[in-house]
Amino acid sequence: MKGFRLGRANRLPWLTSILVLLLSACGTGSDTQQGKEIRFLVGSDLGEFCKAAAEKLNQTKPKLSDGEPYFLSCEAKGSGDVVNDVLSLAQQLQRAGISADDPQFPTLVAVDGEIYQSQLRFQMEKLFPGQDYIPRITDSSLVAFSPMVFMTTAELAPSLANVDNLYTALVEASNHQELDPAAPALPITYVHTAPTRSNSGLQTLVAQFSAIANKPPEDLTLQDVQKYQAEVSAIQSKITRYGKSTGSLARAIARNGPFWASVGSVYESLIIEANNNSGGGTQFVAVYPDATFSSNIRAILSPAPWVDAQEKEAAEAIIAFMLKPETQQIAADLGLRPGTPGVQGSKFTPQFGVQSAPQYESLRPPQPEVVEAMLTSWQNFAKKPSQVVIVVDVSGSMGGDKLAVVKNTLFQYINTLGPKEAVALISFSSDISEPIQVDGSAEGKQKAINFINQLEARGGTSLYDSALYARNWVQQNLRPNTINAVLILTDGEDSSSRISLEQLEQQLMSSNYESGQNIAFFTVGYGEEGEFNAQALTQIAEVNGGYYRKGDPTTIGALMADLQVEF
16 A cells, blocks of 8 residues: 555554454464364275365364364375374384374375275284274274276276286287287286276286185185285286386386386275376276275274274264265265265266276185285285486485485385395496396395495586487396386586486486386486476486485485386
């Protein structure tokens, strides 16, 4: 307002009032909510629905019967991570490391399928026998579900839909034309997530054993796992790459196309998402097996001491709110099949690549002991081997705490190497070191420790040269029937390479998934924004079907652990 001025004495109260109004109007997150927080820890497939439902619920300003307000917050992780987090907290409680009222405990829990819920109950019973701290599956309300399907293109779908046992066909055929003479002769490449971290991967592994043994999962035995693990290993040999997240894997299929993965085991909801976001591009289709997991997502309310009476009352109200038809409509709009009967969804149509009312036999979980044996078999025997080159930036900017944290991260990475994982370690600054090859043996881990110990920060940053050097080394040492990948960890922008980014991209294209070599690249920008070229790291990774992530001293350990799951 022209000509209007506040006296000095009146400025501060006026500004304070405006600031209070602005702050009170901003956001709906937990930092602006009032009252008792009710935490809901969910698997990734329920994440978007939970957050949308929480926003809608919190707008109503819910209260307990005693008048105390409460609000819902949601955190989404891989289903395996949800189980591990809850068990870790329960173990700490058992050892008196934390108390039952520790705020880390979630009030509500959900995983993206009943196998992981069964495993959580099984493991919790070991900690607290006879307490039933995790309810039986039938005692947990069904919030939503999304059947496991095979994701493929509309062009390739007929070659899969008419096969009696697709898992067996994946072993016997090398290209889609062998499954259907009318299909293109594209090689069969297959992806699913790691069963140790992801519900979809675990359901897929169980379905593979079930299909090969020709038994329903609940009838599988420990002897069956031993008997059929070689056939499961043959299926795994077609894997292009594993992954931690079903969502990111499905989006990678959509982005990279059928040469990267012509078939993927994903949730039906992700087919809908891919077609919804395709912009008129490639149409993806869900192929429904004759028998598959419905991926029932249930709200798990524990009677354990870490859920007090107020939390229980609020949680029951939250579950009832989520099951209301108007809230369930949110799930349907996101491509999840509603848990409440009668709620319709406009996206369950062939236009979005799915059937409106698919017919399949819904598989049930195996015995928990059998699932444990399957996971052990997968890690030690059936899992496709990997060879990963880890390229570590040791330029001068990595001095001090940065290098110390990276050393510790590398040590943790090496310390968790499995029997089927091989690693080559390369350091670079202005110069590039010779690769040090290690494995998960005691001798291999000691070699890695010696390498890590001698890392020193000095010199410039030959990022592009080192990326090409690592790719060339993999080409010269390419292992058949192995996931071959390069992982680059850098805190700086290229300063001393002889080649340009454009020249590097041209070189990498000759070894990407379309070339048949499929040497994947993953890049991590470590440190503060602006210290490294995030766009360049993204380009390096995506040329070869990988991805870029940003890390810092507080997240780098978890980030590297997530990356390790990819292969």
